[in-house]
Amino acid sequence: MMDVAGEMYAQAYRIRRAEEEIARLYPTDKIRSPVHLSIGQEGVAVAICAHLRPDDVVFSSYRSHAAYLAKGGDLRAMMAELFGKGTGCAKGKAGSMHLVDSAANVLGTSAVVGTGIGNATGYAYAHQYRQLPGIVVCFFGDGASEEGIFYESMNFAALKQLPILFVCENNFYAIHTHQSKRQARCDIAGRAAAIGVPSEMVGNNVMTLHEVAGATIERIRAGDGPRLLECQCYRYKEHVGPGEDFHLGYRTEDDAEIWRKDDPVRQLATLVDTDLRQRLEAVVEEELAAAIDFAESSPWPPADELLRDVYKTREG
Amino acid sequence: MMDVAGEMYAQAYRIRRAEEEIARLYPTDKIRSPVHLSIGQEGVAVAICAHLRPDDVVFSSYRSHAAYLAKGGDLRAMMAELFGKGTGCAKGKAGSMHLVDSAANVLGTSAVVGTGIGNATGYAYAHQYRQLPGIVVCFFGDGASEEGIFYESMNFAALKQLPILFVCENNFYAIHTHQSKRQARCDIAGRAAAIGVPSEMVGNNVMTLHEVAGATIERIRAGDGPRLLECQCYRYKEHVGPGEDFHLGYRTEDDAEIWRKDDPVRQLATLVDTDLRQRLEAVVEEELAAAIDFAESSPWPPADELLRDVYKTREG
Amino acid sequence: MREITYVEAVREATDQLMQSDPDVLIYGLDVDDPKAIQGTTAGLLAKYGARRVFGTPLSEDAMTAAGIGMAMAGLKPIHVHIRMDFLMLAMNQLVNLGAKAHYMYGGQTSVPLTIRAMIGKSWGQGAQHSQGLYAQLMNVPGIRVVAPTTPYDAKGALIAAVREPNPVLYVEQRLLHFTKAAVPEAMYELPLGKARIMREGTDVTIVGVSYMALEAYRAAQYLEDIGISAEVIDPIWLSPLDHETILTSARKTGRLLAIDNGWSTCGAAAEILACMAEAEWSDRLPKLARLGFAPTACPPSPVLENLYYPNARTIAAKAKGMVTGIADDWLPEERRDLREMEFRGPF
Amino acid sequence: MREITYVEAVREATDQLMQSDPDVLIYGLDVDDPKAIQGTTAGLLAKYGARRVFGTPLSEDAMTAAGIGMAMAGLKPIHVHIRMDFLMLAMNQLVNLGAKAHYMYGGQTSVPLTIRAMIGKSWGQGAQHSQGLYAQLMNVPGIRVVAPTTPYDAKGALIAAVREPNPVLYVEQRLLHFTKAAVPEAMYELPLGKARIMREGTDVTIVGVSYMALEAYRAAQYLEDIGISAEVIDPIWLSPLDHETILTSARKTGRLLAIDNGWSTCGAAAEILACMAEAEWSDRLPKLARLGFAPTACPPSPVLENLYYPNARTIAAKAKGMVTGIADDWLPEERRDLREMEFRGPF
């Protein structure tokens, strides 16, 4: 059996490569949807989701490719969705920013910052209500933690002791603005703790995060209420789109270099022996090529899809 | 010259008596506006406003009679407003819940909980922008601190180091629900501090609060940024209306008794000698009777007031 | 049949819904407090416990978000706002998530969430406790809007709303809470998107939204006194709106007056007029008009507040003008039996 | 006269406003970042400093509240939202405070706040980055709404908005940002509540809101090709709306088609139709119709997105049906010179 590092490497490599392919294809205009890539930050989704079970539920933001894939979302349906095809995970109605795969319990990715924090909290209430064993995990950015809904949701989750893990992917920027220009005290974990959600800050080391996440999730599963992990990470690409953005001047190549040296995918690669690594990579490459092929060759949604799904039809 | 305790007693007695009169008159249906009385909580507004100057600005909620009067708002205009008369502070367009007296710099009392916190923060930004010496003081309840706008405003005020004092009048209840049923951690001052606003919790002793407030306001005037005071207090009357509400069962007479024993108006009374006290009280009684008379005898607003002030007319 | 109040109709519908479906729950500020939202949630906490009946922190944004999350997980929450004005804090979640989730997730999820929101009136409640803002959600596809007027419809509409697999804004006007009428004990549902003809007539059609349906009904009685026969329609559902019933009536009478329970600019009355304007008309030119709240915030002073709202007499006057073609300053003498109910709280 | 883009017109107006009035400031998410809100705030930070040009935390509710507070203190802030969709987080402050403060405080305060909000379109931006929600604020008295279409109007409307002593929602459509036209260098203001006749015609009046005014203008060219003469009106101000100009035109042509830049249920188009329906018409029966976004969230797939919006050709087809009385499936051949501009970001 493959060990944890191997599994995480396979997943991290898969996410990295899928997004690299998206970036490569983007200039062809086949993907007509704004894409927010996680390249550089994949370690967070991978380390957290390694502890999740199928009946655990994930919410995320518009920067959701990593969480979607790490939780088991269908890669083909994701690619087709980015291409706007009828075989996409939402039949061409989601684009990149609203990925969904309810079979894998990937729900509620949203492009209005912060919204999912409240939705995930409600979902966790439903789990508690029904005494379901699954927990809810909600990914969001450092910027999202400034929205009122973050504060209100933390309070409610703590008040009701809900089975939810809040994961703040702190990449230090909201678009081009550094956290220190937006937050009076740069301590998101501390804020959550003051509201009543026990919290921890974790650096960029994937195996450390994996360990902390394991212990944290165990507490949540044990009925010990919500937790927050503030996970430091770094986005290599521009905020939206396939390119780089160092020319904008809000951050430097040197800043990035520090993080690149500690690249999460490479961190994991070094833990896997070469043979296995090559086999895992080959599998990913094959899956990826097939997914792109599927997206390319899939049909457009039919015109009557425009007005389908506006309202759910009542059963019975 | 009268000492601080004397001045504060005069103000506290004035507020107490004005609200007692409102409660007495209410059953006559002359005051056709929902009233949220501060009886029992007057110490907070009195102790804070004792430090304010005319160019300092006060924002408050629907429970604003105390802050309005303590900051120097016109009593006659307030009474007339409660009676719905054209001589009211807002010509009959405010009622009890939106008292305003811009000459006294009493602004923005609002019936949607929490809204004023953000407005006051913006007002403080304008003071900083214009380098005005006045500070802004914003009163709100424990319930208001649960709204997202509280969190967002604290962060912005701290980020910009604004000249503002946030005063949370913690009377432990939002309508009939105790703080502990609404807040995961009952530590509003602690929450504000974690966001970046230095904060302090103060009990029901008026002179202590007066002292703490003095030191705090001095720091704000010195340009040291925002502060929050969480002031514990207790409302004797029902949430809205002139009566008592112990029959509802959400709190007991015994709870109230503990606070009544330490009544803020009485605290101050004991610090003033009998002679002076009687003279101060007589002045208040006279002012109050005249104000009620003024309200009674004032005319209704004319019909064409209905559509005046919808838009401000442009000058020039 | 027994007569019960609107409050009791809402309470009973909630009780029966909770009894018959373990996925139904009710929450919102103060739903579990001693006053129990005018009594509409009375007894539910004792019967169903704090898991299914709970008050919340003052956090409308997150609590709306949570309701959407619960609904996505298959529960059928009822979220209560004691004032529609506070709904403005919930707009982001309702417009950007609740109304769109089913569509933008390609049908993979749905949001069977009911939002009860109450419109205040009278007794100087003023600018922020009196608004009828439902049209802002009529503007948005993906969410239903229902505004029942009678106790019978209150019960049937709430049951329909909670069973509807999409978000529904359920509009209550607080003066209606005290009205009483015959209501069946068993559960029943109003049909989605079906208006009710409250009174037949031949000279003019008056459509009244929510409480304004009652005022329209009273107006018809004033009009009858002067020999004008008004047909009164309560649309009940504002989204979807029953164009057909309204149009059929307007075709018959040749005149339509729509009374909003809010501002009529871009309001329900504007929508009704626009629908009529778009319809096919043979040769007879229909007369179309609307009334709504005065275009300003609501003033608390009683003399101004009185002028702020349309009422039976001003509606009758407007309708008479449409029928006679003469715009004079006629106003019917107030009939005691048609007086508006008085409101003195609770708030 | 020199030609400049809409972006530059907005930037120049802001610059001149800030130059001429020390009380004017501009703030909002990312106004001070390198992309400078499509360039509309470029250079302002360097020129006026961080006190007058500042980005904010992600806190739309409090930042709107703060703008209202600043305005109450006499400043004239411009608050920028890169998406109108995010305005839903600001509704409580705009509806319950901003629009009401002047009235409910008896005229003692006022709120000269300008809110710039941009409507996205194309390139799969999808459900939450594409909404035209301005009608929700048209519904509310106390706030103005302006939606300039051309660079000339963009400049004149922004100057009018900032000098207006009441809150103003200033609506931009992002496709318009790239259009170019003659714009005077000096400061000038559009008159409040005045529409513009973009093109005279005799057979049908087409009113287009914001970007849809351009599509209506193109539609008129398609109609000209088949011998139909369309008058095109850009209302510019949605609140107050210029009923008079629209009515005069509709009386002349006998037909009016209103094109919304959002959903038309309770939308601007509904309001325009309702106003027309209420007007006095002699004997000739006017034909009234409207088009708007398809009644659903916006789908990102390009084939569906194309079907979602009215465009010059579908507008022309609708207008032709109104004029000829025949509803067939005619659509003009697309003319290259009348093609919609393409949009590929930035977002």
Ligand SMILES: Cc1ncc(C[n+]2csc(CCOP(=O)(O)OP(=O)(O)O)c2C)c(N)n1
């Ligand atoms: C409510 C809202 N406000 C503003 C935006 C515009 N916006 C899109 S992404 C973004 C930055 C979010 O930063 P963060 O939460 O740190 O996430 P990251 O992009 O870094 O993953 C902003 C401001 C938005 N989408 N929603």
Ligand SMILES: Cc1ncc(C[n+]2csc(CCOP(=O)(O)OP(=O)(O)O)c2C)c(N)n1
């Ligand atoms: C946004 C909003 N939500 C709910 C209400 C209803 N409401 C009115 S007062 C109140 C309680 C507020 O409690 P607190 O802030 O502690 O103030 P207090 O009344 O104790 O002075 C509530 C929930 C409201 N007015 N506004």
Ligand SMILES: [Mg+2]
């Ligand atoms: Mg970030």
Ligand SMILES: [Mg+2]
């Ligand atoms: Mg309280």
